[in-house]
Amino acid sequence: xxxxxxxxxxxxxxxxxxxxxxxxxxxxxxxxxxxxxxxxxxxxxxxxxxxxxxxxxxxxxxxxxxxxxxxxxxxxxxxxxxxxxxxxxxxxxxxxxxxxxxxxxxxxxxxxxxxxxxxxxxxxxxxxxxxxxxxxxxxxxxxxxxxxxxxxxxxxxxxxxxxxxxxxxxxxxxxxxxxxxxxxxxxxxxxxxxxxxxxxxxxxxxxxxxxxxxxxxxxxxxxxxxxxxxxxxxxxxxxxxxxxxxxxxxxxxxxxxxxxx
Numbered sequence: 120x121x122x123x124x125x126x127x128x129x130x131x132x133x134x135x136x137x138x139x140x141x142x143x144x145x146x147x148x149x150x151x152x153x154x155x156x157x158x159x160x161x162x163x164x165x166x167x168x169x170x171x172x173x174x175x176x177x178x179x180x181x182x183x184x185x186x187x188x189x190x191x192x193x194x195x196x197x198x199x200x201x202x203x204x205x206x207x208x209x210x211x212x213x214x215x216x217x218x219x220x221x222x223x224x225x226x227x228x229x230x231x232x233x234x235x236x237x238x239x240x241x242x243x244x245x246x247x248x249x250x251x252x253x254x255x256x257x258x259x260x261x262x263x264x265x266x267x268x269x270x271x272x273x274x275x276x277x278x279x280x281x282x283x284x285x286x287x288x289x290x291x292x293x294x295x296x297x298x299x300x301x302x303x304x305x306x307x308x309x310x311x312x313x314x315x316x317x318x319x320x321x322x323x324x325x326x327x328x329x330x331x332x333x334x335x336x337x338x339x340x341x342x343x344x345x346x347x348x349x350x351x352x353x354x355x356x357x358x359x360x361x362x363x364x365x366x367x368x369x370x371x372x373x374x375x376x377x378x379x380x
Contacts, residue, residue, distance in 0.1 A: 121218050121348075122146070125211045129188060134274065136267035138194040138238065139204050140180065143212060145189055150182040152217075153189065155246035156340055156372045159216030160348040163199035174215060175199040176345040176367070178313070180241040181248065192241040218348045220372050222246050222311055222338055224253070232307035232335070233259040234296060234322055236314025240270050242340055243313055247279050258282065258303055262296025262318070265289045297321040304329045312375075313340040323375055337375035341366050 126143040134140045160174035175197075180190040195201035206212065222242070224231065231250050233243040240261055247257045258280040263269045266289040275281045283291035284299055292299055300310075300322060312322055319339050326337055343355035343366045350368035357366050358379040364370065 121216055123213070123215045126189075126214045127211050128206055128208050131206070131208060134192070135194070135238075135240075135263075135270060136265075138192060140274070141191045141193055141203075141206075142188050143191060143214070145182070145187045147187050149217070150187055150189060151184040153179060153182050154221040155179075155249050156221040156242050157217040157219050158242075158345075158371065159189075159191070159214050160218060160345065161199075161203060161215075162213040163202045171199050171202075173346045174348060175203070176218075176348065177203075178238075178241040178340065178371075179217065179245060181245045192238050194238045215348055218367060219370060222340075222372055224250060224255070225309055225336075228255065228308035230256045230306050230308050231258070232300070232303050232310045233257065234300060234310060234312040234314070234318070235259065235261045236296060236318040237263065237268070239313030239315070239318075239340070239342070241313070243311060244270075244275065246311055247276050251276055251278050258307075260284070260296050260299050260303075262286075262314075295321060297325050300325045301329050304335065307335045310335050310337040311340075312337060313342075315342065319375070320380060323380060326375070333376070338372055339375050339378070340371045341373060341378075343367075343371070 124146050130142040132140040158176045158178045163175050177191045180192045182189045193204050195204040235243045250257050260282050262284045264286045284296040345367045346352045346354045348367045350365040355366040356363045359377045
């Protein structure tokens with residue numbers, strides 16, 4: 120159940136060139152109930168200030184129930200995220216969470232394909248860890264503009280097959296991460312994706328051209344500006360075949376075939 124709490128920053132690790140992997144404390148027992156795909160909302164402003172007014176959403180990269188902590192992947196691309204990226208060990212954050220739904224692994228699935236772009240890497244790392252704990256096979260595809268924008272292999276579970284693509288060819292396949300997907304479509308039982316919408320559109324095109332009988336299924340974690348995180352402001356709606364849905368409550372995870380692209 121979502122709650123507001125203060126989380127202390129325990130560690131800040133530089134990753135992916137301009138990003139930070141931040142370890143934050145959780146209330147006792149919360150980590151054990153958090154699942155891959157959920158997110159938290161953070162107040163990214165100084166005490167006594169009202170600017171920026173609205174919270175910022177961050178997918179959960181991972182949790183550790185033994186230490187009651189979570190990790191967040193923060194890239195400074197706006198005022199709120201830039202403020203958060205500048206926080207130091209020992210400071211506290213005003214956090215609301217956990218929020219949203221979660222990725223769903225089919226009971227019959229054995230082979231899972233992750234497709235990540237940029238900070239979309241975060242929830243797929245946690246999902247990979249949960250899948251490995253169930254004895255499943257995982258291949259993790261990640262794309263970035265250049266080598267520095269990728270997760271270091273050490274940050275991906277060791278049992279995962281990690282394959283990368285870069286726009287400039289500085290590491291792995293030269294081109295888009297979705298170029299790699301056709302090689303795995305006959306192997307994968309399910310595909311899970313998180314990244315920019317342009318990546319989703321490319322992924323959808325690739326999958327629709329190559330899959331047979333609607334398989335493999337694809338779940339996507341959409342990126343929306345989530346102001347309240349509670350479904351009240353309607354600022355994060357996604358158009359689906361069932362109508363407009365708030366991504367902070369009904370999402371952020373959707374079946375690709377349900378979204379109106």
